[in-house]
Structure formats: structure tokens, C-alpha cells
Amino acid sequence: MEKQLKHLDQIIDKQISEAPVFTSKDKQNILAAIKNSSINQPLRQKRKTFVPRLLTAALFAGIIFASYTMIDSYLTPDTATEIKKPEVKYAQELTQASSKLTYEVDTQKLTIEGTVNNTTAYTSEPFKARVKILKEDVAALLESKSLALDDNSTNHILRPDESYSFNKVVTLDMGIVDENTFKDAFEVELYTEDKTLTSFVIKKIEFINTPNEGSTETIVEEPIPNGKPIEEQTKDPVTAKDPKQDTDQKQEQPKVTDDKPKEPTLEELEQKYGKKKTPFRNVPVESRIQANQFYLNGITLGMTKEGTLNILGPYDKYQSEDESTESWAVWNMVTADKNLIENASEYSITYSVNQKVNYISFFTLHNSFVEEWEKTLGEPYHSTEYGETYYYFEDTKQMLCLDAVYEGFKHYEVTLWTTDNPEEYKADVE
Amino acid sequence: MENQGLQENVNITGMSKDDAIIFLMNTYGEEIKRLVYTFVKNWQHAEDITQDVFVTLYTKLDTFRGQSAIRSWIYSIAINRSKDFLKSWSYRKLAFTDKFSNDQKDSAHSAEDGVIANSEDQLLYEAVLSLSIKYREVILLHYYKDFSIREICDLLTLNESTVKTRLSRARKILQERYIELGGER
Numbered sequence: 303m304e305k306q307l308k309h310l311d312q313i314i315d316k317q318i319s320e321a322p323v324f325t326s327k328d329k330q331n332i333l334a335a336i337k338n339s340s341i342n343q344p345l346r347q348k349r350k351t352f353v354p355r356l357l358t359a360a361l362f363a364g365i366i367f368a369s370y371t372m373i374d375s376y377l378t379p380d381t382a383t384e385i386k387k388p389e390v391k392y393a394q395e396l397t398q399a400s401s402k403l404t405y406e407v408d409t410q411k412l413t414i415e416g417t418v419n420n421t422t423a424y425t426s427e428p429f430k431a432r433v434k435i436l437k438e439d440v441a442a443l444l445e446s447k448s449l450a451l452d453d454n455s456t457n458h459i460l461r462p463d464e465s466y467s468f469n470k471v472v473t474l475d476m477g478i479v480d481e482n483t484f485k486d487a488f489e490v491e492l493y494t495e496d497k498t499l500t501s502f503v504i505k506k507i508e509f510i511n512t513p514n515e516g517s518t519e520t521i522v523e524e525p526i527p528n529g530k531p532i533e534e535q536t537k538d539p540v541t542a543k544d545p546k547q548d549t550d551q552k553q554e555q556p557k558v559t560d561d562k563p564k565e566p567t568l569e570e571l572e573q574k575y576g577k578k579k580t581p582f583r584n585v586p587v588e589s590r591i592q593a594n595q596f597y598l599n600g601i602t603l604g605m606t607k608e609g610t611l612n613i614l615g616p617y618d619k620y621q622s623e624d625e626s627t628e629s630w631a632v633w634n635m636v637t638a639d640k641n642l643i644e645n646a647s648e649y650s651i652t653y654s655v656n657q658k659v660n661y662i663s664f665f666t667l668h669n670s671f672v673e674e675w676e677k678t679l680g681e682p683y684h685s686t687e688y689g690e691t692y693y694y695f696e697d698t699k700q701m702l703c704l705d706a707v708y709e710g711f712k713h714y715e716v717t718l719w720t721t722d723n724p725e726e727y728k729a730d731v732e
Numbered sequence: 733m734e735n736q737g738l739q740e741n742v743n744i745t746g747m748s749k750d751d752a753i754i755f756l757m758n759t760y761g762e763e764i765k766r767l768v769y770t771f772v773k774n775w776q777h778a779e780d781i782t783q784d785v786f787v788t789l790y791t792k793l794d795t796f797r798g799q800s801a802i803r804s805w806i807y808s809i810a811i812n813r814s815k816d817f818l819k820s821w822s823y824r825k826l827a828f829t830d831k832f833s834n835d836q837k838d839s840a841h842s843a844e845d846g847v848i849a850n851s852e853d854q855l856l857y858e859a860v861l862s863l864s865i866k867y868r869e870v871i872l873l874h875y876y877k878d879f880s881i882r883e884i885c886d887l888l889t890l891n892e893s894t895v896k897t898r899l900s901r902a903r904k905i906l907q908e909r910y911i912e913l914g915g916e917r
Contacts, residue, residue: 303910306856307903310875317857318769324761328779332757332786339787628893652893661893665901705866715901719891726889 393422396492396500399465400592403484404508410476412484414451415469417592418492418500420460427494428457431468436503437487443474451490466492467592467697479509571616579615581634585649585664587675587716589702594695596702596718598662599649603700603720607631607657614649628660629653637713639667645713663717672704672714684728694724701727744793744802753790760803761786763877764810770872771814773861781817785810807877808887811869818865852915859909867902874899 401416414433420426431451435441451468458466484507491501585599595602600613614633622629635647645667652661683694689706705715744752769778788809860871873879884895
């Protein structure tokens, strides 16, 4: 069939018709339609007289009202006039909901994350967020006494009951770390031009990827070579640091590096990432509001290839044209519908050149799973007549699509990617 | 039927609107009507939609600045009009009530063209036309109309990964359909 596909142009044209299908009759019809549409245009315009009339009436009524108001205010004595200044109330204080600091000893990644709520009845003033470094040695390594939590030009506004989530990852080579290294070291501050809306010191500190498997609170005293700190603006997924998943990880996992000339064999993969877990029978889809990210089977965009393999285990297929292009890994799935009709499917991840997840997709027949996800995903960003339902996080630009496909039976394609222009998916092409 | 070169950018500047539309009909009429047919699978509708495409082209010729290839522009209008039709109430009703008779008419039409029943080519053609529209469109644009992945992204306003994944899935489903219909592996 692959061979035939190369000649599909000839095959389809031959099957449709060997004789021309666009005839002179078609041309005549088109020219007649163009002529008719041109002739009818002025007539159609003539009929639409209601709107101008309405506008004229509205303008006339406006002039009368304005005149009346002017005369009224002129005749009213000054003392009787009360000048009402519009009173704008802002939320003067925000409340910390959660905060946590996580240090990955192996990768020297420090993640500062948390949430702040607006528990007042008012909308907040536009604010920015930063982390102040309270300890001199940490500040010296970071070469700064504070870190912006977002792009400096970004101002946030919180409406009542809304929350602001932050997630900042920096690489920090601290050498030897112990329980006091990060104690009272970081203070989060949300501030406006003239005041601080909230500030708090992060108390909860976790160390992960430590020699004691299963423990996330263990202190590591292993020396790590020093180096310059590199600030990373990427929002690494929370899942990568999830304690549950860490327990599944091997203690000393050799990294999959770009230097390897060939992809590892299944044996090698199983040595590194444990036994194969495929075929998956269910792939949970969830949105984590705190970090504004979607997770498909615990995987989100921006995660490293290494991180995904730690969670998903060895893949079933891998494709990489060359090192300068993106690569593609596939995990087999088996899903079923309500009648237990099974369908072979694939959970696939596309990695960008720098080995990070930039696209995830899979099929499922399992309607009840989809119904469950839809309940937790909340209000969609957009739905189409084709059965596509989009969910979007503006902060992280993540777009999730549940796309119902009808091919004798209903199944869904689930895809996750990032887009700066979500509106494109609302508009048709022309 | 030969495909137009992808890089071809027909120059219509300096022509009157009437001359330009006649020129465009002569140049693209045949391939657009065939493309539309592969979307809607009905000659009467293909004719109506093709007509609509050229009328739309005529009304928008003033806005075309020649920055993009005119072929891509015409294709995007044709694809859009075809998809508009496929999601219209009238099509759904027709598809629901008249499915079998349409199938018979279509296969009769092919038979009239002298195609040997159940040949490998015919099976592939039937398998392509049986794909759901989202898979059919990428197969048709890539293999039938020779558009590159990048060009398909622009035509369908999809990102590259989506097009690649759809194309890969479409090939897989097409292979299954082809074998189901009796084609060789």
C-alpha cells in the first residue's frame, strides 16, 4: 500500500474520472452566479433601512437628553450639587494558601512553588511577584538578592476567590546541603507600586532524589561540585518531583544523553527504568490548577525525556530522524468502550530537539474515562461542531483537546500542546 | 490529471477581475472540483461548492495581495467551504437518511468511468474516501495534492506535530481499511 500511496494522485484522479469534471457548463454557471450576485448587491443594500433609522432616532433622543441635563444643571444652585467621586476599592491584602521549596539533589534544581488566594470581596490592584533571598550565601550563589517570579513586565490581577500560582525553577549548586541550608532563606512577596499585598517565608522544604529511597524529606550530605547558578525560566512539572513517582525511580539512574549514537535496547531501557508497563489500559487526564498545567498519565509539556521514561517506563517504539530534529516515542495502549470492545491505541510523545516534551497524544474508546476527565477539567475554552473540546491555560499556554471521532463508533483523540494563539482554533481558515 | 507545481504562483496582477476569474477557473477549476469531491463525495454538492469557491474568490480578488501563493489561497477557501458543508445541518440530514443510496450512486459513477471493480487502486480509493474527514484531508493534501507538512499546517491552521500525528494515524487506519476491503498487505 505504501507504494500505491506514492501514486495516489494518479489513482484518485483515475478513479474519480478520466474525463475532465470541470466543464464549460460549470464555468458558465459560475459566471452567471457572479453576475447575479453583483446585480443584486445594490437592491439588498436598499432594503436595509431599519438600522440607519434607528441610529437617527437614538441620536435625536441623545441630543434632547443632553440638552435637558445641561439646562437642569445650569438652573440648579451650586450648593445643592453634590460631587460624587467614584470610589474604587481594591483588595488590600492577599492570603497565602500554600508554598513549598523543593531541591533535587541530583540535578541541583531548586523549585519554588505555591499559591496565594484573594479571600477578600474586592479585586486586587495589579501586582508583581518576587522571591527575596534572605540568606547571604544563597544570594551570592544566585548573584541576586531577589528573583522575579514572572516576566518583569507582567502584572497580575486577582478577582475575589481567585488564586495566583507560582512555580520558579533555578539551578543552584550549593555544594553540601543540610536541613539549615534553605531554612528561612526565601521570602515570597506580592507587591504593587506602593505597597506589599502579602509576603511570607517558605517553611516547607523537601529534598528529593536522595539515597534513601521513598523518603522525600531526607537530608543529603553528598558533596556536589560547585558551578555557576543558571536561572531557568521554564516551569518544570510538579509531577517530576512527585514523591509517589520518586519511589518508582531507581536510585542511580544513568541519564539518556544525546551523545549515544543509538537508542538503547529494551533490555537497557528496562535496566534503567524498570519493566515495561505497556499496554496502558487507562491514561488519566487531569488539570492541575495550581501550576496551570495539564497532565496526561502524569506527563506534561516541558518535562525531560528522562523524566517521562521514569514515569512511563520503557517505550514500545522510538523514532528520531537525526539529532537536529524532534523525536517521537510511543507506548502501546489498549482501551475499551462501554461494551468492552477493545481497541489497540498508542500514547505518543513528541520531544523537541532539547529532549523536552512538546506534544502528547493518544486515542481512547473509553467513554467513561472521558466523562470523568470532562468533570474535572471544568469549563472548556471552546467547543466545535466537529466534537472538538478545547481547554486552555493562559499562563502556561497549554492547550488540551478532546476530539471525538466517529468511525462507526465513537472514540476520542486527546492531544496536548502549547500555543500562543488559542483564538486560531476558534476561527475557520480563509 | 497532473498536479500543479507547488511553487507556482500565478500572476494575476494587471488583469481585470473578470479576466482574472476566467483565468483562475481555467487554471484551477478542474483540480478544485476534484478536491471538493473527495471531501463531500457527491457530484451535485461538489459542483455547488466549487461554484461558491470561485464566487468567493471573485468577491475577494481585491483583497488578495499576492503575498502567498494563489493556489494555497484557493485551496484554503475550497477546504473551508467543503468542511462548512460537511458540518451543515443539510449534509448531516442527508448523510443520515440517504447514506446507502449515495454510496450506490458513487460506486456506480466510478464504474461508469471504466474502472475494474475491486482492483487494488479502487480499493485504495475507497479506503481513502472512507476515512473520517480529519484523516482524509491530511492524506489527500499530502499524497493527492503533494502539499508538504508545512503547507498543510498553514492550510488547516494546525501545528506541525498535529499534522504529523494525524498523517501517521491516517496511514495506519488507511492500511487497516485497505486490508478489510480485500487489499494486499
